[in-house]
Amino acid sequence: MDNVIDLSQAPAILFWFRIVSGLTIWVNILCLYLIAVATPRGLGNFRWHMFALHCYQMCCEYGVAFLAFPMLGLPAQGGFAIGPLADCGFDVYWQLIVLIYVTVAVVSSTQILGFIRQQSVLKNEHFLKLKPRHKRYWIVFSYVFPIFWTVSIMLILWGNDVHKALDGFQNEYPYLAPFFQQRSSFGVELDFGRRTIIPSIGFVIFYTAVFIGTTSIIVPKQVLFSTFQCWSQQR
Numbered sequence: 001m002d003n004v005i006d007l008s009q010a011p012a013i014l015f016w017f018r019i020v021s022g023l024t025i026w027v028n029i030l031c032l033y034l035i036a037v038a039t040p041r042g043l044g045n046f047r048w049h050m051f052a053l054h055c056y057q058m059c060c061e062y063g064v065a066f067l068a069f070p071m072l073g074l075p076a077q078g079g080f081a082i083g084p085l086a087d088c089g090f091d092v093y094w095q096l097i098v099l100i101y102v103t104v105a106v107v108s109s110t111q112i113l114g115f116i117r118q119q120s121v122l123k124n125e126h127f128l129k130l131k132p133r134h135k136r137y138w139i140v141f142s143y144v145f146p147i148f149w150t151v152s153i154m155l156i157l158w159g160n161d162v163h164k165a166l167d168g169f170q171n172e173y174p175y176l177a178p179f180f181q182q183r184s185s186f187g188v189e190l191d192f193g194r195r196t197i198i199p200s201i202g203f204v205i206f207y208t209a210v211f212i213g214t215t216s217i218i219v220p221k222q223v224l225f226s227t228f229q230c231w232s233q234q235r
Contacts, residue, residue, distance in 0.1 A: 007178045021065035053109035060102045068095045073179030076169040078187030086184035101150040165189040
């Protein structure tokens with residue numbers, strides 16, 4: 001078929017992605033060093049939260065670049081992976097599970113930094129200001145949440161019929177057939193995906209919007225108010 005998508009350039013895309021990622025290795029190592037050694041001690045544990053976020057980001061970037069690069073056959077809920085893990089026959093199901101964990105961990109770690117920043121500028125009487133003990137509970141929960149979320153997705157996907165999904169995609173999206181004919185091809189049944197994956201993505205978006213969004217809306221108001229007070233006093 002003339003309208004079938006050509007995947008012959010996929011290795012070239014991965015090659016250049018690896019070149020760019022390889023160039024950033026030393027920059028990322030330098031960032032880890034600066035966070036661990038050069039960050040002012042006055043920031044306390046905040047620097048270790050930054051360190052954790054940067055480690056998760058590096059795992060996500062270099063894992064995708066050098067271990068398993070996902071090629072998604074959108075709008076179908078499937079695709080395949082290229083890289084050493086796929087070449088060795090490593091089950092793409094577990095590749096997907098690890099990618100989900102690292103991605104959610106990056107989001108959760110980013111939320112922790114925003115949460116700590118928010119709490120540091122809010123006044124004690126503000127309704128979003130938490131007690132120190134409750135703040136610690138929330139931070140611990142945010143680090144544990146990716147594990148619970150990944151286990152939930154893992155159990156949900158366990159009942160997915162990959163072969164049935166791939167056969168259905170090839171019939172519904174014939175122009176995407178090369179995505180579903182690889183040794184590492186993976187797919188989620190349409191009805192199955194609508195009931196599980198889409199609500200899961202929606203919950204992650206909600207989780208991000210509530211906490212990171214709250215930080216981005218409320219914190220600037222506090223900062224602007226403080227800046228205005230300083231400016232008024234100087235006048």
